Amino acid sequence: MGEVHMVEVGEKGETVRQAVARGAVVVSPATLRLIERGALPKGDVLTVARVAGIMAAKLTPRLLPLCHPVRLTSVEVELKLDQQKSRVEIEARATAVDRTGVEMEALTAVAVAALTVYDMIKGVDRRAIIADIRLVAKSGGRSGDFVREGEEEACTE
Amino acid sequence: MGEVHMVEVGEKGETVRQAVARGAVVVSPATLRLIERGALPKGDVLTVARVAGIMAAKLTPRLLPLCHPVRLTSVEVELKLDQQKSRVEIEARATAVDRTGVEMEALTAVAVAALTVYDMIKGVDRRAIIADIRLVAKSGGRSGDFVREGEEEACTE
Amino acid sequence: MGEVHMVEVGEKGETVRQAVARGAVVVSPATLRLIERGALPKGDVLTVARVAGIMAAKLTPRLLPLCHPVRLTSVEVELKLDQQKSRVEIEARATAVDRTGVEMEALTAVAVAALTVYDMIKGVDRRAIIADIRLVAKSGGRSGDFVREGEEEACTE
Amino acid sequence: MGEVHMVEVGEKGETVRQAVARGAVVVSPATLRLIERGALPKGDVLTVARVAGIMAAKLTPRLLPLCHPVRLTSVEVELKLDQQKSRVEIEARATAVDRTGVEMEALTAVAVAALTVYDMIKGVDRRAIIADIRLVAKSGGRSGDFVREGEEEACTE
Amino acid sequence: MGEVHMVEVGEKGETVRQAVARGAVVVSPATLRLIERGALPKGDVLTVARVAGIMAAKLTPRLLPLCHPVRLTSVEVELKLDQQKSRVEIEARATAVDRTGVEMEALTAVAVAALTVYDMIKGVDRRAIIADIRLVAKSGGRSGDFVREGEEEACTE
Amino acid sequence: MGEVHMVEVGEKGETVRQAVARGAVVVSPATLRLIERGALPKGDVLTVARVAGIMAAKLTPRLLPLCHPVRLTSVEVELKLDQQKSRVEIEARATAVDRTGVEMEALTAVAVAALTVYDMIKGVDRRAIIADIRLVAKSGGRSGDFVREGEEEACTE
Numbered sequence: 001m002g003e004v005h006m007v008e009v010g011e012k013g014e015t016v017r018q019a020v021a022r023g024a025v026v027v028s029p030a031t032l033r034l035i036e037r038g039a040l041p042k043g044d045v046l047t048v049a050r051v052a053g054i055m056a057a058k059l060t061p062r063l064l065p066l067c068h069p070v071r072l073t074s075v076e077v078e079l080k081l082d083q084q085k086s087r088v089e090i091e092a093r094a095t096a097v098d099r100t101g102v103e104m105e106a107l108t109a110v111a112v113a114a115l116t117v118y119d120m121i122k123g124v125d126r127r128a129i130i131a132d133i134r135l136v137a138k139s140g141g142r143s144g145d146f147v148r149e150g151e152e153e154a155c156t157e
Numbered sequence: 158m159g160e161v162h163m164v165e166v167g168e169k170g171e172t173v174r175q176a177v178a179r180g181a182v183v184v185s186p187a188t189l190r191l192i193e194r195g196a197l198p199k200g201d202v203l204t205v206a207r208v209a210g211i212m213a214a215k216l217t218p219r220l221l222p223l224c225h226p227v228r229l230t231s232v233e234v235e236l237k238l239d240q241q242k243s244r245v246e247i248e249a250r251a252t253a254v255d256r257t258g259v260e261m262e263a264l265t266a267v268a269v270a271a272l273t274v275y276d277m278i279k280g281v282d283r284r285a286i287i288a289d290i291r292l293v294a295k296s297g298g299r300s301g302d303f304v305r306e307g308e309e310e311a312c313t314e
Numbered sequence: 315m316g317e318v319h320m321v322e323v324g325e326k327g328e329t330v331r332q333a334v335a336r337g338a339v340v341v342s343p344a345t346l347r348l349i350e351r352g353a354l355p356k357g358d359v360l361t362v363a364r365v366a367g368i369m370a371a372k373l374t375p376r377l378l379p380l381c382h383p384v385r386l387t388s389v390e391v392e393l394k395l396d397q398q399k400s401r402v403e404i405e406a407r408a409t410a411v412d413r414t415g416v417e418m419e420a421l422t423a424v425a426v427a428a429l430t431v432y433d434m435i436k437g438v439d440r441r442a443i444i445a446d447i448r449l450v451a452k453s454g455g456r457s458g459d460f461v462r463e464g465e466e467e468a469c470t471e
Numbered sequence: 472m473g474e475v476h477m478v479e480v481g482e483k484g485e486t487v488r489q490a491v492a493r494g495a496v497v498v499s500p501a502t503l504r505l506i507e508r509g510a511l512p513k514g515d516v517l518t519v520a521r522v523a524g525i526m527a528a529k530l531t532p533r534l535l536p537l538c539h540p541v542r543l544t545s546v547e548v549e550l551k552l553d554q555q556k557s558r559v560e561i562e563a564r565a566t567a568v569d570r571t572g573v574e575m576e577a578l579t580a581v582a583v584a585a586l587t588v589y590d591m592i593k594g595v596d597r598r599a600i601i602a603d604i605r606l607v608a609k610s611g612g613r614s615g616d617f618v619r620e621g622e623e624e625a626c627t628e
Numbered sequence: 629m630g631e632v633h634m635v636e637v638g639e640k641g642e643t644v645r646q647a648v649a650r651g652a653v654v655v656s657p658a659t660l661r662l663i664e665r666g667a668l669p670k671g672d673v674l675t676v677a678r679v680a681g682i683m684a685a686k687l688t689p690r691l692l693p694l695c696h697p698v699r700l701t702s703v704e705v706e707l708k709l710d711q712q713k714s715r716v717e718i719e720a721r722a723t724a725v726d727r728t729g730v731e732m733e734a735l736t737a738v739a740v741a742a743l744t745v746y747d748m749i750k751g752v753d754r755r756a757i758i759a760d761i762r763l764v765a766k767s768g769g770r771s772g773d774f775v776r777e778g779e780e781e782a783c784t785e
Numbered sequence: 786m787g788e789v790h791m792v793e794v795g796e797k798g799e800t801v802r803q804a805v806a807r808g809a810v811v812v813s814p815a816t817l818r819l820i821e822r823g824a825l826p827k828g829d830v831l832t833v834a835r836v837a838g839i840m841a842a843k844l845t846p847r848l849l850p851l852c853h854p855v856r857l858t859s860v861e862v863e864l865k866l867d868q869q870k871s872r873v874e875i876e877a878r879a880t881a882v883d884r885t886g887v888e889m890e891a892l893t894a895v896a897v898a899a900l901t902v903y904d905m906i907k908g909v910d911r912r913a914i915i916a917d918i919r920l921v922a923k924s925g926g927r928s929g930d931f932v933r934e935g936e937e938e939a940c941t942e
Contacts (some may be wrong), residue, residue, distance in 0.1 A: 003200035004678045010284070010701035010725050011645055016795055023287070043160035043222055047358055051365045051850045052222050057848050058854060061686050063269050064276050065679045066199055066648055067208050069686060072854055073795035073884065096796045097795050097884075099701065099725075103283070104276050111268045111287070112220050117262050119221050122292075126260070126303060130180070130268070130290035135283055146283060161364045167387035167411050168328055173481055206673045207475045208536045212683075215532050215540060218372050222365045226372060226386055229540055230481035237516065254481050254570075256387065256411075318521045318869035324487055324544035324568050337915070342923050356851055357788035366850050373848070375529050379522045379837050379899050380786050380827055383529060383543055413544065413568075417911070418904050425896045425915070432891050433849050436920075440888070442929060443919035444808070444896070449911055460911060474671035494758070513694055514631035518829055522729070522836045523693050534687070534740050535747050536680050537670055571681050574754070575747050582739045582758070590692050590732050593763075597731070597774060601739070601761035607756055617754060632835045636856035638801055638882050689843050697843060697857055705825075727858065767804045 006066045010098040017070075019094050021106035023133035024087040025117045031125040032086050035117075041119040043091035046079045049090070049120070053077035053113030055095055057105040058069050064108070068100045079117070082085060087131075088117050091154070094100035101141045163223045169256040174227075174297035175313035176251050178263035181244040182289035183272045188282040189243050192274075199277040203236045206247070206277070210234035210270030214251055221265070226255045234266050244288075245274050246308070248311070258298045262268040264290060320380045326413040330455035332470035333408050335420035337447035339431045345439040346400050348433075350427055356434040360393045363404070363434070367391035367427030371419040378422070382414045393431070401445075402431050405468070415455045421447060444461050445450040477537045483570040486613035487532050489627035490565050492577035494604035495558040496588045502596040506588075513591040517550045518563070520591070524548035524584030528565055528576040535579070539571045548580050550588070559588050560601075562625070572612045578604060634694045635762045640727040645768035646784035647722050649734035652715040659753040660714050663745075670748040674707045675756070677687035677718070677748070680704035681741030685722055685733040696728045705737050707745070715759075716745050719782070729769045735761060786841070791851045795882040795920050803941035807889035808918035809872040810892045816910040817871050820902075827905040831864045834905070838862035838898030842879055842890040849893070853885045862894050864902070872916075873902050876939070886926045892918060898925035 027035070035045050042048075057075040063068045074095040082089050092109035096103040096128040114130040121128060139145040147155050184192070192202050199205075214232040215266050218224040231252040249266035251259040271287040279286060296302040296313040302314050341349070349359050356362075371389040375381040388409040396403050406423035408416040428444040437444060453470040454460040461469050498506075506516050507619040513519075528546040545566040553560050564581035565573040584604040585601040592599060610616040618626050656662075662744040663673050670676075685703040702723040710717050720728040721735035742758040749756060767773040767784040775783050812820070820830050827833075842860040846852040859880040867874050877886040877894035899915040906913060924930040924941040932940050 003195070004205055004682065004705075005198065005200050007199065008683055008702035008723060010723055016658050021287055023163055038160070041162065041193060042164065043162050044361055047361045047789060048161055048222055048365055051362055052220065054789065054791055055369075055847070055850050058222070058871075059216075062683070063209065063220075065683050066273075066276060069697075071220055071699070071856070074793035075685060077789075078220055095793065095795055103279060104272065105844050107275065107287075108272055111272055114290075114303075116221050118225075118264065121201055122260060126292055126295075127305065128291075131288060133271075133287035133290075134285075135279075138283075142287050148284065151297065161361060161391075162370065163389050164369055165388035165409060167409055201675055204475060204672055205679055208676055208679045211475065211477055212533070219369070222369050226383075226540075228385070228542070231479035232477050234475075252479060252481055281545050316834055317823070318518060319826065319828050320525055320546050321798075321827065322545035322566065324566055335925065347617065352788070352824055356792065357790050362789055362850055366848065369846055373844075376526070377837065377841055377844070377848075379526050379833055380901075380904060383540075385542070388915050398814060415889060418900065421903065421915075422900055428488075428918075429889065429893055429896055430849050430851075432892065440920055441933065442919075445916060447899075447915035447918075448913075449907075452911075453821075453940060462912065474673050475676055477670065478670065509631070510635065513635065514633050515832055518832045519632055519693055519836055522833055523691065526840070527691055530687075530691070534680065535744050536676055537747060546709075551674075565711055574750060575743065578746065578758075580745055581719070582743055585761075586732065586739055587692050587694075588734055589735065590694060593731060597763055598776065602737075602759060604742075604758035604761075605756075606750075609754075611721075619755065626702075632861050632862075636859035636880065689941055690840070693840050695852075695879065699856070758915060781809055 009099040014097055014099055015140045017096045017102050018135050019103040019106040019138040020154045021110045022091045023110040023114050024089050024131050025114050025128055026131050027128045028086050028125050029086050029120050032081055036081055039119055045117055045120045047102050048118040049079055049113040050077045052116040053092055053109040056112030057109040060105045064104055064106045067104050070096050070098045075115050090114055102136055103135050111142050166206050166256040171254055171256055172297045174253045174255055174259045176260040176263040177293050177311045178267045178293040179248045179293050180267040181246050181272050181288050182271050183244050183286045183288050184204040185282050186243050188278050189238055193238055197277055202274055202277045206236055206270040206273040207234045209273040210249055210266040213269030216266045217262045221261055224261050227253050227255045234270055247271055260292050260295055316401055323413040327411055329454045331410045331416050331419040333420040334450050335424045336405045336450050336466045337424040337428050338403050338445050339428050339442055340401050340445050341442045342439050343400050345435050346395055350395055354434055359431055359434045361429040363393055364391045366430040367406055367423040370426030373422040374419045374422045376417055381418050381440040384410050384412045386410050390455055391427050408431040417449050417452055480570040484572055485568055486611045488566050488567045488573045490574040490577040490609040491607050491625045492581045493562045493607050494581040494585050495560050495602050496585050497600045497602050499596050500557050502592050503552055507552055515587055516591045520550055520584040520587040521548045523587040524563055526578040527583030528580040531576045531579045534573055538575050541569045543567050543568050548584050561585055574606050574609055637727040641726055642727055642757050643728050643768045645724045647731040647734040647766040648764045648782045650719045650737045650764050651738040651742050652717050652759050653742050654715050654737045654757045656753050659749050661707055663747050664709055666747055673745055673748045677707055677741040677744040678684050678705045680744040681737040682719055684740030685737040688733045688736045692732055695732050698724050699752050705741050717743055730764055794884040799882055799884055800925045802881045802883055802887050804891040805921045805939045806887040806895045807876045807921050808895040808899050809916050810899050810913055811872050811916050812913045812930055813910050814871050815862040816906050817866055821866055825905055829892050830902055830905045834861045834864055834898040834901040836875055837901040838894040842894040845890045849889055854891050855881050855883045857881050861914045862898050875899055883885030888920050
């Protein structure tokens with residue numbers, strides 16, 4: 001009871017670690033058009049969300065109690081609008097040379113980019129939903145590489 | 158282009174603001190049993206996720222570029238296991254006496270609690286998905302109260 | 315020796331406080347053109363700098379040892395390119411309803427926006443200089459309003 | 472099991488809250504002389520510890536999971552050398568106008584000032600001990616004022 | 629006067645560093661029973677304090693002005709109740725592969741876990757005292773290993 | 786449009802990186818005398834500014850969106866008073882063993898030390914100006930060493 005453990009990673013070797021995560025914000029078609037036209041009062045949703053996602057990746061060990069500080073060598077966050085599904089699709093790719101994986105950094109970047117999108121549209125679309133935040137690929141760890149079925153195109157480099 | 162605005166809230170009155178948000182982590186049935194039995198190597202998932210969610214609510218204005226600092230008077234985070242749907246259901250309730258709403262605080266608490274759950278189970282279930290993070294109720298603002306259709310039982314107090 | 319004091323502000327009344335600060339990054343003409351054309355490898359300098367400036371204003375009491383936490387109701391950061399002087403001009407306006415002024419919040423926003431500009435151009439222009447960070451106007455405090463001579467158009471609202 | 476609650480303080484009135492905390496670092500007489508003479512390689516122990524204590528008070532709600540964000544109006548940290556007991560005595564006084572007390576802010580300031588002293592002397596005195604961190608007075612809350620027996624001179628103003 | 633130095637560690641080799649620190653919160657016997665029975669209104673004291681201690685270890689270089697950022701590979705925080713002495717005993721163990729020691733990380737974890745215990749019991753026991761925060765063992769540095777006399781069982785691994 | 790990139794540095798080798806930055810706060814002669822005599826109400830300006838600058842260097846990746854976390858091995862901040870020019874001159878030197886440079890850490894230290902000086906003197910000299918924050922030397926990167934013309938004495942070691 002009450003056990004809480006940060007896993008010891010000191011004995012692992014330093015390798016290149018990469019992880020790709022995805023998620024989406026499901027919005028109304030009217031909201032999607034406003035984002036596209038840059039017509040929301042808080043401003044340029046996609047750029048602000050990218051910046052917020054990148055900064056959040058660097059804060060991951062402050063947010064998640066059992067995450068190790070990690071030496072990120074790169075974070076990329078991409079957002080694109082899917083008119084058919086009326087969704088803002090988000091993808092984050094985190095890379096590090098370290099003893100531990102960067103899945104949580106990629107997932108945190110996606111989650112905070114999605115929260116930022118919601119914050120910027122909530123004045124017009126409070127029913128928007130953050131959906132399907134998931135790991136789609138990882139590489140570089142002892143447990144072997146991973147690509148989520150059906151998202152093989154997301155493989156790490 | 159490149160416009161970014163933090164909305165001026167100085168002219169609004171200070172009122173009691175409350176918001177309730179929900180979300181879930183969809184896991185495998187085997188993972189759900191491990192959580193229930195407290196048998197995961199990183200420890201007590203539900204308590205750690207609650208603490209992480211509460212702490213993250215307080216960090217909201219650091220994470221989301223255009224959020225105002227807000228005087229939270231309470232944050233509650235609850236997690237429960239839904240065996241039928243094989244999901245960890247998360248609910249957060251944020252309250253403040255301030256000029257601006259606390260939707261983002263409640264949503265951030267849910268998102269970070271969900272990320273913490275994922276972090277603690279990823280060693281056994283890397284395919285778990287964070288799903289359906291949404292505002293279910295808010296009250297106290299000028300724009301009127303809100304309860305999401307179908308989740309009326311979540312109304313604020 | 316070694317005295318350090320945070321001024322007690324509890325006896326002051328809560329009033330609307332506003333402050334405007336300005337500064338600049340002096341760059342080469344070639345760099346200015348790259349910023350204008352959005353042709354720098356790190357991306358959209360002006361938007362990223364605005365976001366960074368707004369977020370830094372909220373971090374002011376963490377950065378400056380003797381600053382009080384303050385209830386910002388708005389932060390605005392504007393950047394514009396001055397081709398004649400080959401400078402990126404930065405202006406930040408901070409507003410709060412509080413017992414203490416927001417000069418440091420406005421100045422911190424300008425400084426961090428300027429550092430962000432430098433970070434994004436340093437690959438092509440390491441000789442760029444951050445210049446003339448100054449308070450240009452403040453209002454709302456007991457010590458009276460202030461507008462810097464020669465910058466009267468910057469008056470607070 | 473696993474319960475974690477941030478107490479709701481929204482219904483409390485805003486009043487002036489003050490708390491005084493004390494603690495000490497027990498060092499060797501030789502170390503005390505080095506501090507006094509300013510002869511430690513890391514520099515001016517007392518000033519650095521004061522600054523660290525003040526800054527830590529402002530971080531209290533980030534450090535302690537269930538603490539509310541609070542509107543500090545002042546933090547004072549004093550250190551003095553007690554040659555007889557070979558101790559660095561630390562006192563912190565926190566003040567706020569808020570709905571919740573500031574005991575934790577005062578105690579956190581003492582603890583972090585003490586850790587800073589230790590950090591600066593550990594090269595010469597790794598056996599030093601941080602001792603007796605305690606609340607000595609508080610005022611302004613609904614539960615009534617408090618002064619620790621034997622330390623009545625520490626009363627809040 | 630006014631000298632402040634962060635020691636240069638760049639020339640040191642990267643080695644496995646470990647440090648163990650201990651401390652205690654001295655409470656009333658009635659409080660100890662409430663902790664044991666999980667009957668405090670703020671919830672599960674021991675788990676929340678462990679999480680807070682682990683997270684604080686990661687914040688050490690933000691709290692202590694002259695500490696280096698360090699690559700923690702593990703942090704463990706244990707709390708146990710000593711009925712005889714009416715104390716909550718706290719032990720933290722920090723490990724890193726780095727050029728500098730992790731004493732401050734272990735001591736910070738103990739101090740913040742202790743402050744968290746106090747925060748959760750202060751409603752019933754405001755006279756509780758945080759006592760005896762001390763380094764008990766360290767290994768891996770150039771200055772040689774250390775085990776505090778009388779606490780040899782705490783040796784690092 | 787809206788592009789934002791953190792440069793991938795994983796393929797670079799780890800080398801000793803050093804950067805020196807300078808800047809100044811231009812004050813009135815009367816203010817300079819108050820600083821010199823330690824007669825300002827907020828206390829010992831130079832020591833507090835040094836501590837703030839060192840701590841800010843460690844926060845650089847939190848402040849600047851596209852900066853990598855970096856393993857600082859040392860940060861030095863020096864301030865001195867130039868009576869002739871009525872300026873507080875600030876110099877910061879940052880060192881790391883890493884894959885990326887530390888220019889932004891040195892510049893951030895100077896900027897925050899300068900903001901701290903302004904904060905401590907603004908009660909008597911609100912017209913003071915932060916001026917000429919610039920990189921004066923860097924070494925250790927692939928792009929070659931750099932020393933600013935006219936400031937060759939600032940070379941890195």
